[in-house]
Amino acid sequence: MATDAKPQHEEAAQPLVSRDELWEARYHRNGFVALFAILVVAPAVVYPVFLMNALCFALFACAFNLLLGFGGLLSFGHAMFLGMAGYVSAYAARSWGLTPELAILAGTATATALGVVSGLIAIRRQGIYFAMITLALAQMVFFFCLQAPFTGGEDGIQTGPRGKLLGLLPLSDSTAMYYTVLAIFAFGFFLIYRIIHSPFGQVLKAIRDNEPRAVSLGYRAERYKLAAFIMSAALSGLAGATKAIVFQQASLTDVHWTMSGEVVLMTLVGGLGTVFGPVVGAFVLIAMESYLSELGAWFTVAEGVIFVACVLAFRRGILGEIEAWLRRRRHRR
């Protein structure tokens, strides 16, 4: 994304480790502790199935944010990774009788491969074209899933029992399943955090903010973008594969283009390019979906209204606004 769309912070030019960076690291650390403390005790208060659903979508949104928030690439086809991984993992669990962790790995590997192929095609254009190409590729995957014999067409795949993790821990117990999902989410979340703060992530952000300058410094922008796309695809696949195991099914909903739109909305609502934003956005949207489900088509309207409101008046999202407020307060002191 171009520089003018980003909330700019004036401290960007300071050398080495500035006080702001130290503050940011402390803010992230406190955030992690708070987030995971809440998630560990949450099933005592909140329905675990809701939490597991929200965690899968939170990981999906974080993976999407890695690409859009830090790579500046808007993909409108991320549902293909979520849905395809879900199909493969459900199929592997049912027809090949794989244990859950192997089924999830199979789904993730499929999404990664799909990410390589679609990334190589989509990366040839930028900006708006990139969005349209990913959308078209995802639609192709949707038709494939609709027609391919192994996906069960309109019916989808039902896996039956969840099986035992590593052949030992029965996941039919919802507590065991919840902490497994939490562990997978934590793994994905920390991985993304590490990617963002690695030298690779710094170059990615540099390309996002000013591609010609990054290229003139000798970085091969295409490779960085492709790598970010593949990582995002793989982690979206991890989310989709886990979701299929949790709900014991895979269906066309997860490959439909509306799902691609939903993950954009989650990221936008939570805060584009923030570390915690997509998690917040996913929880907000999934909560809305669970409690407003009887509204039917009005929910689509509500989503549309939130989209419009976010773009017109609320571009930083929930976490973006909070962070901006914290920064302002800190600088006043």
Add this chain to the structure above:
Amino acid sequence: MTTLFGISVPALMGQLLIGLINGSFYALLSLGLAVIFGLLNIINFTHGAQYMVGAFVAWFLLDKAGLGYWWALLLVPIVLAAVGVLIERLMLKHLYKLDHLYGLLLTFGLALIFEGVFTKRFGSAGLPYSIPDKLSGGYNLGFMFLPTYRAWVIAASLVICLGTWFMIERTKLGSYLRAATENPSMVQAFGVNVPRMVTLTYGLGVGLAGLAGVFAAPIYQVSPQMGSSLIIVVFAVVVIGGMGSIMGSIVTGFGLGIIEGLTKYFYPEASNTVIFVIMAIVLMVRPQGLFGQR
């Protein structure tokens, strides 16, 4: 003379006709997208929804006001253009200084709103819209049966596409438009009211989508979902053609419709995906699109 080299001529011609019809819609819609993109630098995701609304307005006119197809052809583009002008003035106007992607996100949100409201009101089942009397019936060409209405849609879209091309490439108004696409601030300095031109251009593009909706109403069922699946294909058409030239969008639209029709005859399983496959191939060979510059 019904089979030739083992190919059933009436069936093949039938698929070609369907391909040409689809191609007319691809051309009309991608033309509107290209005109809007040229001046606003926004990809209008609402285009499919606006096409759907156009079909619904035609249905309303017939059902509630008793105004038939010919009135709809005249009134629907005006109504839709007015809706477009409102959207541009109230919302899109504020986004021109931001990244182009925000325009895409906003229009996507609007598409969800339109689709949701119409789904809530009319459900997912389609409403019938009958073919006007003057255009019903058809001709027997000996090797196939040609329904009059379908011939009319193909001819009328061709005329409208070529008319739009003529207006943009050959008239004075069009030259202002092209100049503003190249360098808006310079054109503004020459005393042309560029913001108003931008508003009217968006209105024109949306009006074209509405007109396509009226054409579609008697062929497909009028339903809230009719736009969303079409618009994704049209996006692929736009990527293949490249948004650089008006004539390019027209040729690509009709061409891909024909290819899709042929695929439906020779290898029906791939008919849904053939355009996306072509898109992938074009991107590998010529990333800027067949008619794109740069």
